[in-house]
Amino acid sequence: MKIQFHRRFINFPIPIVLIGLVLFSCKSINPAVNPGRSTPPPIATTDVNVPLKIPKETLSKLLNGQIPTLLLQEKGLDMGSGITGDFQLMRNGKISWTALDSQRIQLTVPINVVGEVGLKPKGLGSLFQSKLPLNEDFAPVFVIDPVINPDWSLGAESFELMDLGGNLAVEVLGMQVDLSGLLSKELRKWGNENLTGGKEIASLKTMVDLAWAQVGKPFSIEWLGGNTAFSIQPQQLKIKEFFDDDQNYNLWLGMNGKINSHPAEAAPSRAFPLPGLSQNDNSKNELEITIPLSVSYAKLDELLKQNLEGKAFRVDKKTTLIPSNIKTQAFGDLLAINMDFTAEQTNGKTLSGTLFVVGQPEYNAATQSLVFEDINFKMESGNFGAQTGVGLKKRKIIRSIERRAVLPIGDLIDESMGSIQNRLGLSTPIANLKIQNLEIIPAGFHPLKNELLIQFKAAGSVGVEWK
Structure with missing residues (x-):
């Protein structure tokens, strides 16, 4: 049966076969059909993870500045x-510390x-009302398990007094009274x-x-002559x-969240509040931010023109x-371009029509350009000769459109997104943080009803300079 079918097929006149193929290919797209x-x-979204290695000297400064x-x-x-007293314990010098283990x-x-x-x-106390002054220095040694709580308070899970670091004794009515035990008890x-x-x-919340x-x-x-705000x-x-x-x-430290878009004049005046802390198991230094920017179809028409x-x-030699x-317009998940055309041939004939x-x-x-791939088209109008001529050269026309329908956006990326690196820099009392190795590329194109949405992805890492 295959041989019989083949024979029947090749018995058709060649021009009719070619015209049939052209018309069949042109019906692969129907502009009138709603693609959904x-x-x-x-x-x-934004995802950032920064493994901070705080030097001992820096943490010592933080402890001495916060306790x-x-x-x-x-x-x-x-x-x-029978002894009573008033006293207070004051820090008298710099706190020193040593890590005993990981915690x-x-x-x-x-x-x-x-x-x-x-x-x-x-x-006797009613007869002797005088009181003896106390002024003694100590260097007690504690063991604690420090922890940063979900509300950014600095606390400890456990406490142990290892050594009082001195003795406290006073003489009352000729009696030597050792108050070291009492002081140890109060400290514990x-x-x-x-x-x-x-x-x-x-x-740490204020910082x-x-x-x-x-x-x-x-x-x-700033993007294509306008401004878009993000939070x-x-x-x-x-x-x-x-x-x-x-x-x-x-x-x-890790954070993930959403990137919200706003008209430049309607951006929030302050940062969103931070959520509470949860456990982090990621040790990588990485930063990734998605920035959605849109191009109206009117602007895209202007750029493509x-x-x-x-x-x-030239489609071919003739x-x-x-x-x-x-x-331009959306066609489902694809971008559609309507264009009129005039095809001029060397024999003096001129064909015209509309391509979809x-x-x-x-x-x-x-x-560094926006290009179009997987291009297909349909002759939406034009005379029979135009449909046939254009249809027969479909592959060549597609290659020509792919070469010409190019929108350079490298300079736009540099001009519009270059400020992100400086914008996300951070200066704190204990360290300066800056974005490094930042790369920004378009990561997704999404044709919507009134605009083409381009999602740019900025990826890099975070460098830290401790003070």
Whole structure:
């Protein structure tokens, strides 16, 4: 049966076969048929992960700057043996520390005990009302398990007093009274009440909020003669913390969220609030931001006309095609281009009609241009001769359109997106952060009802300079 079919086919006159193929190919696209709505573009997101290795010297500065000077204050404290007193513990020098393992550190905190002691106001105490002053220096040694809480407070999970670092003794009515045990008891009591269960010792929130107000504030990008504003809306903030063998404090900070677009005049005035902290298991240094920018079809028509309209391009040795009246629109997930054409032949004949071209917008990194791939077209109008002539040269016309329907956008990327690197830089009291190795490329083209949406992807890493 295959042989019989083949024989029947080749018995048709060749011109009729060719015309049939042309007409069949032209019916592969029907402009009148609704291809359905285009697939919604993916949500524009931002993902950043920064593994910070905080040097021991930097963390020492942070601890000494955040832990309060006044540690403990007591009035009318019963010290036993009929003795009572008032005293306060003040930091008296720089705190030093050593990491014992990945989670625990040993702190040596120089303190000064200032106050006065005396007998209780009864019995002998009613006869001797004078009080003895206290002014002694100590260097107690603690072991704590520091932790950063979800609200950015700095606390400790556990506390242990290893050494009081001095003795406290006073003479009352000729009696030597050792108050070291009492002081140790008070320090342990204070530590268990204030340095366990993650209770706040100091807060990083002010510093974090100031940094986020700088980075998270909405920014604008100039694009094709207009401005579009963008804001970062964090959805998850992640952290992991540990000490390494070199006594560095490691913080793996991660954030992901949405990128919102706004008219430039309607951008939010401040950064979105930060969410609470959750666990982070990512150790990579990476930054990726998706920036959605759109081109109206009217603007796209204007840009394409610069390369296509009125420009003659040769289809073959005998035919030259001149496009005009270019109009773009969405055709499902493809971009459609309507264009009138005039085909001039060397024999003096002129053919005219309308092409309905569809293709997939793509980015050519080598030429930094928006190009069209998988192009197909249909003769939407024109006489029979034009349909036949154009249809027979379909592949050549497609290749010509692919070569000419090119929109260079490299300069637009450089001009419009180059400020992102500086915009996302950050200066804090303990470190300067800057974006490095930033690359920005179009990562997706989405034909929508009134515009072509281009999603640009900015990818790089974060460099840190500690102070």
